[in-house]
């Protein structure tokens with residue numbers, strides 16, 4: 001019995017040492033090599049004044065899709081909301097938004113410019129937005145013209161060779177940047193994959209305390225088809241869930257996004273110690289997190305559509321689409 005306890009204590013100390021090593025490494029890296037083009041401190045913001053906006057949603061506007069979860073979180077579909085009302089209330093509340101995006105290695109050249117220029121056309125127009133671009137190649141970030149009240153900050157990060165590690169370390173970096181920079185300055189933070197293109201309004205109706213995205217490939221499928229992690233050895237293991245969420249977009253208040261990022265990172269590290277990797281990496285852990293901590297708002301696949309899906313009857317507006325996979329560019333050289 002005491003031997004068993006000793007083992008647990010040993011494992012715990014191991015985890016602590018490993019985690020604190022990574023934290024100090026990353027903190028130093030973020031502080032030392034972050035080079036900041038411009039950072040204006042926005043006005044005080046007050047999320048509380050916009051919280052009741054979702055009560056005015058028209059849940060009957062889309063009879064063929066689910067518009068509300070069993071725990072009464074709205075699922076955002078076109079026709080349910082009044083764009084102007086959301087925008088006006090968020091402007092009055094001085095809402096500010098941080099968008100994080102990782103463009104590491106060849107992803108920068110392949111996707112970043114299109115992502116940013118299309119975001120300037122469709123993402124949270126009229127609100128102050130700061131893009132945080134995390135990259136190993138800061139000097140290659142393209143110059144793009146930003147509208148007033150919009151900024152870009154480039155943060156240099158280490159390049160990990162396996163894309164699985166890139167996507168997992170992303171959680172650690174997001175948590176760090178919320179702690180060191182975003183907290184107190186931004187009402188909301190939204191985290192995006194870079195290989196996507198904005199095509200239509202992606203506006204303030206998407207903002208909420210804790211926001212998850214329904215995966216375009218799974219929103220219509222029965223639960224038994226969901227690709228949760230099914231390995232009991234992994235911390236991401238789950239036998240049942242609500243939906244299959246897509247890690248390409250998640251967001252919320254700084255506090256909630258930090259909680260999600262910390263949860264995913266710690267569990268990924270625990271898996272690593274056991275030499276286990278969840279089926280879909282950070283996405284598996286994100287699904288577990290949202291099963292245990294229900295999101296307050298869900299985005300329909302209108303907010304992240306795969307144009308290879310032929311059945312588009314539910315998709316009235318494509319707000320963001322998956323960029324075509326440019327494997328040539330990503331794999332060669």
Ligand SMILES: *[C@@H]1O[C@H](CO)[C@@H](O)[C@H](O)[C@H]1NC(C)=O
Pocket residue numbers: 043044045046049092093094
């Ligand atoms: C928003 O900012 C303006 C100008 O700084 C200020 O007068 C106003 O009180 C702020 N509104 C809220 C809801 O904090």
